[in-house]
Amino acid sequence: MAPILALENISKRFGAVVVADGIGLALAEGEALGIIGPNGAGKTTLFGIATGTVAPDAGRVIFAGQDITRLPPERCCRLGLARSFQVPQPFSGMTVFENVVVAAAFATGASEASVYEPCADLLDRCGLMAKANQRAGGLTLLDRKRLELARALATKPRVLLLDEVAGGLTEHECAVLVRLIKDVRAGGVSIIWIEHVVHALLAAVDRLLVLHGGKFIADGDPRTVIRSPQVAEIYMGIAADA
Amino acid sequence: MSRVEHATRSSRIGVALIGVALIVLALAPFWGDRQMLRLLAEVFTFVALASLWNLLAGYAGLVSVGQQAFVGLGGYLLFALVILAGVHPIVAILIAGPIGALVAVPVAALIFRLRGAYFAIGTWVVAEVFRLLASQISVLGGGSGISLPAAMVVAMAPSRQAREFEIYWLALALTAAVLGTIVALLRSRHGLALTAIRDNELAAQSNGIDVTRIKLIVYVLTGFGTAMIGALIFLMKLRISPDTAFSVNDWTAFVIFITVIGGIGRIEGPIVGTIVFFIMRQTLADLGSLYLLIMGAVAIVVMLWAPKGLWGLIAERFGWQALPLQRRLVLAPKTEEPGERS
Ligand SMILES: Nc1ncnc2c1ncn2[C@@H]1O[C@H](COP(=O)(O)OP(=O)(O)O)[C@@H](O)[C@H]1O
Ligand SMILES: [Mg+2]
Numbered sequence: 114m115a116p117i118l119a120l121e122n123i124s125k126r127f128g129a130v131v132v133a134d135g136i137g138l139a140l141a142e143g144e145a146l147g148i149i150g151p152n153g154a155g156k157t158t159l160f161g162i163a164t165g166t167v168a169p170d171a172g173r174v175i176f177a178g179q180d181i182t183r184l185p186p187e188r189c190c191r192l193g194l195a196r197s198f199q200v201p202q203p204f205s206g207m208t209v210f211e212n213v214v215v216a217a218a219f220a221t222g223a224s225e226a227s228v229y230e231p232c233a234d235l236l237d238r239c240g241l242m243a244k245a246n247q248r249a250g251g252l253t254l255l256d257r258k259r260l261e262l263a264r265a266l267a268t269k270p271r272v273l274l275l276d277e278v279a280g281g282l283t284e285h286e287c288a289v290l291v292r293l294i295k296d297v298r299a300g301g302v303s304i305i306w307i308e309h310v311v312h313a314l315l316a317a318v319d320r321l322l323v324l325h326g327g328k329f330i331a332d333g334d335p336r337t338v339i340r341s342p343q344v345a346e347i348y349m350g351i352a353a354d355a
Numbered sequence: 356m357s358r359v360e361h362a363t364r365s366s367r368i369g370v371a372l373i374g375v376a377l378i379v380l381a382l383a384p385f386w387g388d389r390q391m392l393r394l395l396a397e398v399f400t401f402v403a404l405a406s407l408w409n410l411l412a413g414y415a416g417l418v419s420v421g422q423q424a425f426v427g428l429g430g431y432l433l434f435a436l437v438i439l440a441g442v443h444p445i446v447a448i449l450i451a452g453p454i455g456a457l458v459a460v461p462v463a464a465l466i467f468r469l470r471g472a473y474f475a476i477g478t479w480v481v482a483e484v485f486r487l488l489a490s491q492i493s494v495l496g497g498g499s500g501i502s503l504p505a506a507m508v509v510a511m512a513p514s515r516q517a518r519e520f521e522i523y524w525l526a527l528a529l530t531a532a533v534l535g536t537i538v539a540l541l542r543s544r545h546g547l548a549l550t551a552i553r554d555n556e557l558a559a560q561s562n563g564i565d566v567t568r569i570k571l572i573v574y575v576l577t578g579f580g581t582a583m584i585g586a587l588i589f590l591m592k593l594r595i596s597p598d599t600a601f602s603v604n605d606w607t608a609f610v611i612f613i614t615v616i617g618g619i620g621r622i623e624g625p626i627v628g629t630i631v632f633f634i635m636r637q638t639l640a641d642l643g644s645l646y647l648l649i650m651g652a653v654a655i656v657v658m659l660w661a662p663k664g665l666w667g668l669i670a671e672r673f674g675w676q677a678l679p680l681q682r683r684l685v686l687a688p689k690t691e692e693p694g695e696r697s
Contacts, residue, residue, distance in 0.1 A: 198557075202561075204551045205554050211550075215548070215559075215562055219548060220562055233686075
């Protein structure tokens with residue numbers, strides 16, 4: 114079956130820094146895939162390229178059979194490609210509830226009133242109900258990350274790109290998050306998850322990729338990949354955590 | 356089931372106060388003298404200009420320093436329509452709006468290619484071009500300007516007093532219409548998008564909002580309103596010249612000052628800012644150029660101590676909104692399945 118999202122031969126450099134050097138990646142429909150790699154490896158940039166906020170120097174992005182390489186972010190979003198930002202990007206002057214309403218209404222074209230109810234449910238699922246009417250700008254970093262996730266889910270994505278959503282969570286919160294992500298996946302959403310919290314990642318993904326030097330240097334069963342010697346070598350700090 | 360409400364207690368009070376203020380102001384011809392009416396009408400035009408600029412810069416992120424292009428355009432349209440085509444001044448003001456919008460389209464096509472500071476400079480260059488073009492129109496007095504012919508002014512109303520009342524009410528009505536339109540816009544679906552853009556353009560795009568389209572709509576709408584207010588301003592002045600019509604000082608610098616000290620990106624900001632501006636102007640005008648210096652100092656102090664403006668300071672401290680713009684989720688008493696809820 115054709116992948117739901119594919120990066121084909123993507124290259125990108127910022128000045129002298131090569132962040133992607135002919136990268137290929139295929140996400141099967143219904144699959145959950147994890148990406149790890151040292152800081153600055155170019156993981157976040159790949160999400161930017163996939164969702165239209167960063168233009169690649171070469172290569173193509175294919176979503177559900179359609180070439181979306183040059184599509185602006187709002188079109189990617191409306192097609193069903195959602196992302197959370199590693200550095201949360203809330204609508205800080207709006208309430209938490211309004212943040213989610215914006216995503217739900219504009220990503221799907223639904224009327225504002227028709228998304229109120231599902232948005233309230235979503236806040237409940239993401240543990241933000243008690244803060245629904247607070248200004249998003251006043252949230253703690255943790256709640257901002259929750260809001261990133263809630264807002265991405267509100268767009269009713271077919272593919273969800275998560276960028277480091279588990280950092281700083283307690284053991285229990287992390288378990289809740291993993292359950293939520295598994296739930297989302299069970300609902301038919303395909304997922305790519307960039308994460309440094311390896312144990313959370315291993316609990317949720319079927320395949321793990323390692324990005325280093327502008328290329329994926331490992332790809333396969335998460336537990337096998339995480340114990341592979343190349344990963345241990347370039348990625349020791351985090352591999353030791355796992 | 357949950358419900359969503361726009362109004363809060365502060366906004367109910369705010370709306371009631373605004374209603375009372377509107378009635379009191381509408382009756383001003385019966386309690387104020389000519390001096391007062393002139394001053395109030397001028398205040399209204401600045402509220403309208405600042406509110407439009409706030410929509411443009413504060414919400415849509417289009418920091419224009421060239422809105423005098425549309426003020427001047429409106430003013431010149433008024434004079435052209437009245438003098439050359441014999442149109443009634445009030446009709447001319449209404450025509451200036453759509454023409455302002457029409458002119459905004461090609462201007463946007465040009466300056467929307469520019470980003471950040473280049474955009475701001477672009478808007479200013481456009482305004483300068485407009486000023487130079489206006490000085491070439493010899494039937495409208497060229498570089499030295501022209502007055503509205505007395506006969507046409509007199510024909511507006513049966514008496515001088517009636518004309519002054521008419522212009523006052525017109526200023527009040529137009530300003531109320533501008534504010535009403537902005538409130539309606541912000542409460543609409545477009546307003547939701549616009550508020551999101553105000554807060555975070557990257558996130559707005561990534562959540563399905565066509566940012567460029569919304570910006571274009573706002574730019575054209577602002578051109579509409581600003582040209583209309585420009586026409587009104589020069590009906591009040593009765594005389595126009597390229598330098599007064601396209602004055603960056605009067606129609607942009609003061610307007611930015613007002614919006615910034617009042618609170619940019621909040622609908623209440625320009626109203627608060629205009630009141631502060633006029634109080635300062637009325638009390639400090641005798642000081643000559645020192646008055647501009649004091650205004651500059653006030654702007655700097657406000658920007659340092661209250662970067663969200665005076666209204667921003669109040670609104671954040673007390674959670675106030677004077678107009679019901681927010682969407683608040685009201686949770687109905689729990690009727691969900693018992694047990695699940697820790
Ligand atoms: N817009 C940009 N301009 C210049 N350099 C950038 C930009 N975005 C990212 N980079 C650089 O590209 C590299 C990869 O960044 P990023 O994709 O954020 O890595 P990761 O998410 O794997 O930590 C880093 O060295 C970063 O400094
Ligand atoms: Mg990153």
